[in-house]
Amino acid sequence: MTSADPTSDTPPPEESAGEATDPPASPAGPVSPPPAAEGPTAPPADPAESPAHLLELDNIKKHFGSVIALDGVSFDLRPGECHCLLGDNGAGKSTFIKTMSGVHQPTEGQIRFAGEPVVFHNPHDAIQRGIATVYQDLGMIPLMSVSRNFFMGNEPRKRWLGIPVFDHATANRITMEEMNRMGIQLRSADQAVGTLSGGERQTVAIARAVYFGAKILILDEPTSALGVRQTSNVLATIDKVRKQGIGVVFISHNIRHAIAVGDRFTVLNRGRTLGTARRGEITEGELQDMMAGGKELAVLDSSLGGTI
Amino acid sequence: MTDERVKELGFAQKLLMRPEMGAFCGVILVLIFFLLIAADNGMFNPDGIQNWSVVSAQFAIIAVGACLLMIAGEFDLSVGSMIGFSGMVLAIASLHFGLPVWVGILLAFVLSMALGAFNGFLVIKTGLPSFIVTLAFLYILRGLTIFMSVTTTNKTILSGMKPLAEEDWLAPFFGGEAFQGFFQWMGNMGWIETYTRGIFEGQPVVSGVPALIFWAVGLVIFAQFLLTRTPFGNWIFAAGGDAHAAAYAGIPVKRVKILMFMFTAFCACVFAMCQVTEFGSAGADRGLLKEFEAIICVVIGGALLTGGYGSVIGAGLGAIMFGVVQQGLFFSGAESSLFRVFLGGLLLIAVITNTYIRRRVIGAGD
Numbered sequence: 204m205t206s207a208d209p210t211s212d213t214p215p216p217e218e219s220a221g222e223a224t225d226p227p228a229s230p231a232g233p234v235s236p237p238p239a240a241e242g243p244t245a246p247p248a249d250p251a252e253s254p255a256h257l258l259e260l261d262n263i264k265k266h267f268g269s270v271i272a273l274d275g276v277s278f279d280l281r282p283g284e285c286h287c288l289l290g291d292n293g294a295g296k297s298t299f300i301k302t303m304s305g306v307h308q309p310t311e312g313q314i315r316f317a318g319e320p321v322v323f324h325n326p327h328d329a330i331q332r333g334i335a336t337v338y339q340d341l342g343m344i345p346l347m348s349v350s351r352n353f354f355m356g357n358e359p360r361k362r363w364l365g366i367p368v369f370d371h372a373t374a375n376r377i378t379m380e381e382m383n384r385m386g387i388q389l390r391s392a393d394q395a396v397g398t399l400s401g402g403e404r405q406t407v408a409i410a411r412a413v414y415f416g417a418k419i420l421i422l423d424e425p426t427s428a429l430g431v432r433q434t435s436n437v438l439a440t441i442d443k444v445r446k447q448g449i450g451v452v453f454i455s456h457n458i459r460h461a462i463a464v465g466d467r468f469t470v471l472n473r474g475r476t477l478g479t480a481r482r483g484e485i486t487e488g489e490l491q492d493m494m495a496g497g498k499e500l501a502v503l504d505s506s507l508g509g510t511i
Numbered sequence: 512m513t514d515e516r517v518k519e520l521g522f523a524q525k526l527l528m529r530p531e532m533g534a535f536c537g538v539i540l541v542l543i544f545f546l547l548i549a550a551d552n553g554m555f556n557p558d559g560i561q562n563w564s565v566v567s568a569q570f571a572i573i574a575v576g577a578c579l580l581m582i583a584g585e586f587d588l589s590v591g592s593m594i595g596f597s598g599m600v601l602a603i604a605s606l607h608f609g610l611p612v613w614v615g616i617l618l619a620f621v622l623s624m625a626l627g628a629f630n631g632f633l634v635i636k637t638g639l640p641s642f643i644v645t646l647a648f649l650y651i652l653r654g655l656t657i658f659m660s661v662t663t664t665n666k667t668i669l670s671g672m673k674p675l676a677e678e679d680w681l682a683p684f685f686g687g688e689a690f691q692g693f694f695q696w697m698g699n700m701g702w703i704e705t706y707t708r709g710i711f712e713g714q715p716v717v718s719g720v721p722a723l724i725f726w727a728v729g730l731v732i733f734a735q736f737l738l739t740r741t742p743f744g745n746w747i748f749a750a751g752g753d754a755h756a757a758a759y760a761g762i763p764v765k766r767v768k769i770l771m772f773m774f775t776a777f778c779a780c781v782f783a784m785c786q787v788t789e790f791g792s793a794g795a796d797r798g799l800l801k802e803f804e805a806i807i808c809v810v811i812g813g814a815l816l817t818g819g820y821g822s823v824i825g826a827g828l829g830a831i832m833f834g835v836v837q838q839g840l841f842f843s844g845a846e847s848s849l850f851r852v853f854l855g856g857l858l859l860i861a862v863i864t865n866t867y868i869r870r871r872v873i874g875a876g877d
Contacts, residue, residue, distance in 0.1 A: 346748075351745055
């Protein structure tokens with residue numbers, strides 16, 4: 204698996220422009236922080252300012268026949284950051300993340316992974332680079348046990364009389380460890396996934412992607428079907444994952460969920476980027492207005508620090 | 512590592528949640544029932560036991576294939592026609608064309624597994640329910656079998672395989688018996704009854720363990736091992752549980768399903784080979800309704816019709832239950848039409864129980 208090379212790339216141009224006029228109100232920490240610290244109580248250093256990009260998408264356009272689904276969307280992601288992709292239904296969020304994960308190929312525009320231009324011909328190419336997508340339906344099979352789900356398609360093997368067999372002991376042990384690390388106590392790894400709550404299932408899917416080496420985690424509306432407590436569990440999971448240095452793309456149309464965990468926010472509307480704002484630079488109400496259709500665009504332009 | 516808030520499940524509760532539990536209790540119940548009412552009629556004498564265990568073994572052989580296929584999320588309704596077809600292939604090859612029996616057996620396996628693969632290929636390619644595709648094959652194969660036997664031999668039942676099979680090296684693996692010396696010795700010692708008259712005088716009433724029983728036990732062990740202990744088994748569960756999720760996780764769902772169709776055809780062919788070499792005849796109408804009997808065994812064994820959940824051991828126990836009841840009613844002299852009433856009732860109870868168990872498994876009932 205290719206790893207992000209932190210020394211490879213020059214800082215992207217749009218960032219230096221944005222930070223020069225940074226308003227002082229940002230609560231997110233110092234301007235040039237060390238790489239994200241893992242201290243349990245320390246506030247996360249602002250990963251939005253770490254120089255190396257994991258993934259950059261430049262001016263992505265996607266046409267389906269005569270339909271223009273994406274009309275020049277730009278987006279970038281750094282290690283250890285949670286970048287929220289917001290937008291109302293039909294804004295192009297799904298098409299955009301499918302481009303990011305290799306399901307769709309862009310009609311125009313460039314994708315760079317760790318600074319190198321890449322072309323994802325299919326989802327497998329993206330997975331090979333460490334881009335894992337957790338879709339809304341999660342890819343979990345309710346009737347199968349947590350550990351069978353966790354290792355589905357990647358079963359640990361051991362030799363028994365020369366035959367490769369499923370190493371259940373290892374699978375169960377790793378599943379319990381990984382779930383504990385995410386703060387979920389399982390009765391046993393044999394428990395069917397169907398017995399877990401929606402939030403717990405989401406966490407299993409995230410833990411699985413992380414365990415199998417994801418560097419970028421794309422979460423498609425992970426909180427949309429969850430209750431308040433389960434949502435906060437999933438948001439806590441996202442925070443844990445981020446602190447491991449994984450870049451998280453969090454798709455949502457719920458601004459409060461995004462604000463709770465996001466480092467940066469990009470709003471899509473009708474296939475275009477309305478802008479990217481950093482935590483603390485924008486209020487919930489402003490994001491809400493942007494998602495609603497960009498009516499307040501002129502007002503927001505100043506508060507976004509010219510990053511539109 | 513453990514959390515005191517999470518309720519520990521009792522041993523009994525864990526046992527109850529196993530898919531094969533219902534079939535296990537069922538087998539115990541019917542054995543007790545027939546011990547009480549049919550033991551006097553010789554059901555549990557050595558020859559009586561052989562009688563119902565051979566019938567059970569026949570059910571088990573086809574149930575194993577149907578079980579893995581059902582867990583992989585598909586049905587095969589052409590099992591019965593496949594039995595008639597592959598038996599006829601063997602009989603025509605050796606009786607009409609004079610080929611060695613082992614060549615006929617290999618030919619039957621190759622053709623039936625190719626047809627199984629084609630069945631699977633059609634289901635995968637068209638995306639139609641396997642129920643419909645294999646229902647079509649139920650008719651196509653049956654018709655072809657009758658056509659094939661009538662045009663080549665002018666008959667629909669071919670007999671006279673017995674002497675050919677006895678001389679062959681491969682046929683005894685299907686139609687032969689094992690431990691004959693041991694049974695003769697037990698007969699000589701007076702532990703089991705011997706014939707007192709006729710050409711078999713002095714020979715024990717049970718002359719050995721039929722190959723069918725070894726096939727049944729072997730296939731159950733093989734399939735249970737494959738399903739629960741190998742990575743491929745996980746793929747079978749996943750393919751039936753949710754084909755999209757499985758494919759997304761990188762599992763070759765199409766290959767898994769086609770292989771399971773081929774395995775089902777293989778099991779049907781084993782059934783036919785045993786039948787033809789043991790009884791010495793093949794009929795174009797053999798195997799009628801076997802597909803449903805196989806599915807009933809699998810469902811009694813705790814598998815869900817919707818796929819993704821089940822047990823091969825359960826299917827084997829279902830087959831034992833099926834065989835014991837069918838032959839037990841015969842031994843106890845009950846009206847044989849009652850068997851079907853019983854079977855229908857059993858199927859209903861099994862499906863209702865399975866639905867309840869599934870709720871327990873995914874915790875929706877708690």
